[in-house]
Amino acid sequence: MKKQTGAGRAPNIRDVAARAGVSHQTVSRVLNGSDRIRESTRQSVLDAIKATGYRPNSAARALVTRRSGLIGVLSTHQNAHYGPQTMQIAMERTARQAGYQLVLVSTSGERGAVDSAIERLLALDVEALIVLAPRTEVYRALAGVEARVPVLALDSSRREGASNVAVDQFLGSRLATRHLIDLGHKEIVHVGGPQDWIEAEERMQGYLFELGEAELEVTPPILGELSADFGYLAGRDLLRGRRFTGIVAINDQVAIGLLHAFREAGADVPARISVVGFDDIPEAAHIPPGLTTVRQDFVAVGERVVEAALAEIVSGAPSGAILLEPTLEVRGSTAPPTDAGWWASRPLS
Amino acid sequence: MKKQTGAGRAPNIRDVAARAGVSHQTVSRVLNGSDRIRESTRQSVLDAIKATGYRPNSAARALVTRRSGLIGVLSTHQNAHYGPQTMQIAMERTARQAGYQLVLVSTSGERGAVDSAIERLLALDVEALIVLAPRTEVYRALAGVEARVPVLALDSSRREGASNVAVDQFLGSRLATRHLIDLGHKEIVHVGGPQDWIEAEERMQGYLFELGEAELEVTPPILGELSADFGYLAGRDLLRGRRFTGIVAINDQVAIGLLHAFREAGADVPARISVVGFDDIPEAAHIPPGLTTVRQDFVAVGERVVEAALAEIVSGAPSGAILLEPTLEVRGSTAPPTDAGWWASRPLS
DNA sequence: ATCACCGATGAGAACGGTCACATCTCATCC
DNA sequence: GGATGAGATGTGACCGTTCTCATCGGTGAT
Structure with missing residues (x-):
């Protein structure tokens, strides 16, 4: 079946042994780097390996070594x-x-x-x-x-x-949330990830923990996918019906989508809304106004x-x-909140 | 060595056979879905497999089948x-x-x-x-x-x-370049990828081809990495010493870096500079002003x-x-060139 | 009744390595 | 000079499958 130049099957360890004039076991020893081999023997085996084009069969090896x-x-x-x-x-x-x-x-x-x-x-x-x-x-x-x-x-x-x-997701999310709290934000929303995704849950817990510590009101998080597309939709939803000045996003992609939605609505980031991402993807620094995010190694x-x-x-x-401990990377998307949030300029309908 | 509940080694096909009261070969037939097996026999084998916790050894199988x-x-x-x-x-x-x-x-x-x-x-x-x-x-x-x-x-x-x-990279790059040409751009620069990367070469050739077709002047491309960081550096370099109104970037990440540099310098995209990316990453639509790019499936x-x-x-x-054929995804980062390019507002020193 | 045939199953030999153990060759020592 | 021992190499079994071929029991044709 197997098409091949020359012989009908791939050379095995005994073919090499025959060619080198030694036993198959000696070939095996050379292959495995045993030190109980005379240098001249080793050389002739190596030559035979090269001449035959021998390549060890990993299935056979795995079978006997169980590795x-x-x-x-x-x-x-x-x-x-x-x-x-x-x-x-x-x-x-x-x-x-x-x-x-x-x-x-x-x-x-x-x-x-x-x-x-x-x-x-x-x-x-x-x-x-x-x-x-x-x-x-x-x-x-x-x-x-x-x-x-x-x-x-x-x-x-x-x-x-x-x-x-x-990486400690709980801690990372705490850092992000705490950063907003330290800046003076009081109305902070979480845009979270899929519920069956364990790290999303941990990030949400970190957010909730810091809000609890600061005795701030918790508003229901928005949960969804990890994409910019979803972030964009979530952002539009948020603008429509929520009061908030800060957002802790589940990751940078979602944050990018949020920024898009806010920009489109004229809600300036960070002047009116602060956004924190998660991951520090390589593009995070290049997206206006520079994404504050949690960096994971x-x-x-x-x-x-x-x-x-x-x-x-x-x-x-x-x-x-x-x-491992994540670190906070502060960039342009976070700042102290204005006296009134974005909704001051465009009151809820 | 191997820790395990019960027996000292994993059950094999003969253990299953013994338990089912058949030969090992019959077990093998059941495993491989042979149709020459009596239904009752198949069932007892399947039961034995379940009872022993048998799991086929792929190394042994690979050894004999050579697959x-x-x-x-x-x-x-x-x-x-x-x-x-x-x-x-x-x-x-x-x-x-x-x-x-x-x-x-x-x-x-x-x-x-x-x-x-x-x-x-x-x-x-x-x-x-x-x-x-x-x-x-x-x-x-x-x-x-x-x-x-x-x-x-x-x-x-x-x-x-x-x-x-x-995907036809040559064609994709032609689409991108042609798009700028059709918009009226005459001074178009290519920010390319690593020279040893074959697709980068093809994209550059596509760019050069369209420039040749339109009989436009070719300026030396800038070659580098595929990152936003590099795009940002390249963008700053370009602003410092080139005349151009359009850029064909090697990919979206580089384009994002370019946009960053241009934004920072006050060179508005697309009013003064048009940028085309490549790949259509999921974030491309969400990055201001929306990245025109070549979509690959x-x-x-x-x-x-x-x-x-x-x-x-x-x-x-x-x-x-x-x-496969790529398609052009037109978004906000491309527009007809202004009478003078970005340099009109900030003349070269 | 005999026999060819077919479907279902069994027995043993591969596959290509490594492992455990045996053997061989010398240099060394008393 | 023979026993000893260590280094170098050889021999055969074995890992867990599938492959090839043999066997067995029943069935329909002759």
């Missing part, structure tokens, strides 16, 4: 975002340097889909499972699986049997989670939770 | 962008529906790194190789590898032995390339080149 060299990543469809992507790249690099590869499976949030995604990864004999899709449904599915491998989640919810690496998270995974693969013991 | 079920994706570090990420998600979904998984290896552009990345993927027995990193260095490395598997590239450069699926590209890969896996024959 696939794979780390599974469970992701979601909606991850065309800066954060997950940046983490993924950092994870890949870290894994590669340790001799591992990343296998990606993404899933919609639906019940059966998550189960089968996990099943697929486990069937591949991944040595660790990293959950880049911190959604409640994913955890429900994980709980039902008796995983023989370390499971690590990229959020700060401590789960039975799963380690965590994450996604690269560090990606590196840490893989390091933790590798450690667990070796030790077999969970590595616990690692929580 | 790993993996598709390798060669990517670059700098891919924290909307396009590659969107394609990757679409690729993963399409592959998964066909029973394949994506293995991701990314690489810096350096010589040795690319070679080893390819080597790693081939060692994993990937059944096809998709190149999401259309850089010249990657092609050099690919040429040196005798790949026994289909190679597909996500750009429109036709290479020996590799199929292509791509990344999802379609991702789907098509995997479909082509699957077809090649089956047929063994290259599927040739597929070229």
Whole structure:
């Protein structure tokens, strides 16, 4: 079947051995860098490898060693975002340097889909499972699986049997909210993310916590997607029926949409409305008037989670939770509130 | 070593067979959906599978079938962008529906790194190789590898032995440039991408082609990275020493940076300068004054390339080149040029 | 009744590595 | 000079599947 120049099948370790005039085991030793090999022998084996075009078969190796060299990543469809992507790249690099590869499976949030995604990864004999899709449904599915491998989640919810690496979303949201409060804002609205997304929940809790601390009135948050399109719609809705001077947005994309809606309505940011984003995407500084946002070190998270995974693969013991601290990046979209908010100029109808 | 409840090792096909009172081969038949199985037998096997918690070993299966079920994706570090990420998600979904998984290896552009990345993927027995990193260095490395598997590239450069699926970058850039020309612009500058990035080259060629057609003067392009930060720097440079009324930017991020620089300098867009981006990222419509840009259907590209890969896996024959057409998305950042460009208000020093 | 045939199932050999253990070759020591 | 031991290499089993081919029981044609 397999088309190929020359022989009918790929050369294996015994072909190399025959050519080098040694046993297959000696070839294996050279391949695995054993030091009990005479230099001249090693050389002739290496020559034979090159001459035959031999390439080790990882399936065979995985079969006997029970180590696939794979780390599974469970992701979601909606991850065309800066954060997950940046983490993924950092994870890949870290894994590669340790001799591992990343296998990606993404899933919609639906019940059966998550189960089968996990099943697929486990069937591949991944040595660790990293959950880049911190959604409640994913955890429900994980709980039902008796995983023989370390499971690590990229959020700060401590789960039975799963380690965590994450940026402290609760803290980040507190920083954002506190920043507005410190500026003097009293009417602060939260535009939040999908309810089944764990970090969205944490961010909302941080917002609520600071409002509680400052004894400010809580108005119902608006929950939706993580896109600029949604932010734009939310912004129009807000202008139509709310009193507020500050907004804590679930992420920068949503904040961008909000800015759009406010600009369109003539509600100047930051003169009349202050907006805080989350993530510090690379464009945040370039979008007028410069987006104040919570910066997360996604690269560090990606590196840490893989390091933790590798450690667990070796030790077999969970590595616990690692929580990184976000920082606030203050730019032009936040300022002290005016005496009256935006609605003073355009009273509610 | 491996911690586990109950037995010392994972159940295999013979354990299931013993429990069901059949031969291991019968279990294998049930697993592979053979129709030559009596219904009652199938049921008892399925029961035994459930009872033992059996999970097929993909390494063993891959060893004998020589099909790993993996598709390798060669990517670059700098891919924290909307396009590659969107394609990757679409690729993963399409592959998964066909029973394949994506293995991701990314690489810096350096010589040795690319070679080893390819080597790693081939060692994993990937059944096809998709190149999401259309850089010249990657092609050099690919040429040196005798790949026994289909190679597909996500750009429109036709290479020996590799199929292509791509959006026509040349055409896209022509659309962008032509749009400015049609509006009446005569002094149009290109802010381009990295020179070793194949699509950047094609976009520049499209720009040059249309300028030639219209017999307009070509000024030296500015080449750099694909980030808003770079766009901002490039914008400041341009304002300092060039005469122009229109800009064709290599992508939307760069365009966002340009807009920032122009806004800062008081050079109104689109009144004095028109800007066209590329990609149509989801934020493009929300950034003032709305970014005119070239829209690419990344999802379609991702789907098509995997479909082509699957077809090649089956047929063994290259599927040739597929070229999708981009479209122009006209928004607020482009308009007819004023009689004099931005420099009329702030003459060059 | 015999036999070819077919559907259902079983038995054993691959696949290409690594592991555990055996063997061989010398230099070293008493 | 033979026992000893360590380094270098070889031998065969085994990992968990699927593949090929054999077997078995029943059925319809002869």
